[in-house]
Amino acid sequence: MAGPSRRTLARRLESIVDFSDPAADLEQYLTPAELAAHICHLAGLHDDLDRRVVDLGTGTGMLAIAASLAGARRVAGIDVDAGALDLARRNERTVLNGHGAGSDRTLEWLRGDVTRHPFSTSDATVVSNPPFGAQRGNRHADRDFLETAGEIAAVSYTIHNEGSQSFVESYAADAGGEVTHAFRATFPIAKRFAFHTESEETLEAEVFRIEWE
Numbered sequence: 001m002a003g004p005s006r007r008t009l010a011r012r013l014e015s016i017v018d019f020s021d022p023a024a025d026l027e028q029y030l031t032p033a034e035l036a037a038h039i040c041h042l043a044g045l046h047d048d049l050d051r052r053v054v055d056l057g058t059g060t061g062m063l064a065i066a067a068s069l070a071g072a073r074r075v076a077g078i079d080v081d082a083g084a085l086d087l088a089r090r091n092e093r094t095v096l097n098g099h100g101a102g103s104d105r106t107l108e109w110l111r112g113d114v115t116r117h118p119f120s121t122s123d124a125t126v127v128s129n130p131p132f133g134a135q136r137g138n139r140h141a142d143r144d145f146l147e148t149a150g151e152i153a154a155v156s157y158t159i160h161n162e163g164s165q166s167f168v169e170s171y172a173a174d175a176g177g178e179v180t181h182a183f184r185a186t187f188p189i190a191k192r193f194a195f196h197t198e199s200e201e202t203l204e205a206e207v208f209r210i211e212w213e
């Protein structure tokens with residue numbers, strides 16, 4: 001059965017609530033609803049939602065909830081921050097009430113570090129908006145997420161900072177994977193921290209679909 005349209009997905013995801021007190025060191029930003037809808041709609045077109053879906057660093061739960069709305073039957077979101085998981089659960093209740101599937105679908109929220117994950121699968125579909133590495137001490141944070149994706153996934157969809165394509169393609173190739181799709185996306189960020197100088201900043205991002213061996 002075909003899932004909802006990309007436009008319908010985006011509209012439903014717009015009610016997801018952002019962090020009220022985001023942590024700068026964890027780079028807690030709301031993944032745009034339109035981008036989450038695009039990723040999960042694309043995953044549905046490739047039958048990637050037929051597998052278990054894992055959202056690494058789930059934050060507000062945006063990508064995990066989007067995957068569930070798009071038709072994934074088994075979804076897990078993992079995050080190191082207990083407060084983020086509480087927010088994700090509240091967003092699940094708000095967004096999936098009346099729209100989530102019934103008892104045949106599950107959405108789990110797990111507290112843990114993605115580098116020391118509890119998953120024993122190698123055939124998942126990973127969706128993730130990892131830290132871009134913009135904050136001190138977070139450099140190459142997205143590499144850790146790619147490493148975990150390579151361990152547990154048959155395919156992954158990850159969002160990275162502009163200019164990451166050569167790095168992502170090289171990393172995937174070294175790990176036995178292949179970038180099959182790459183596209184640009186805008187990533188609007190509202191002023192949330194003292195170091196932000198504009199009321200809203202738009203970052204240029206890149207999204208990659210990787211098939212892993």
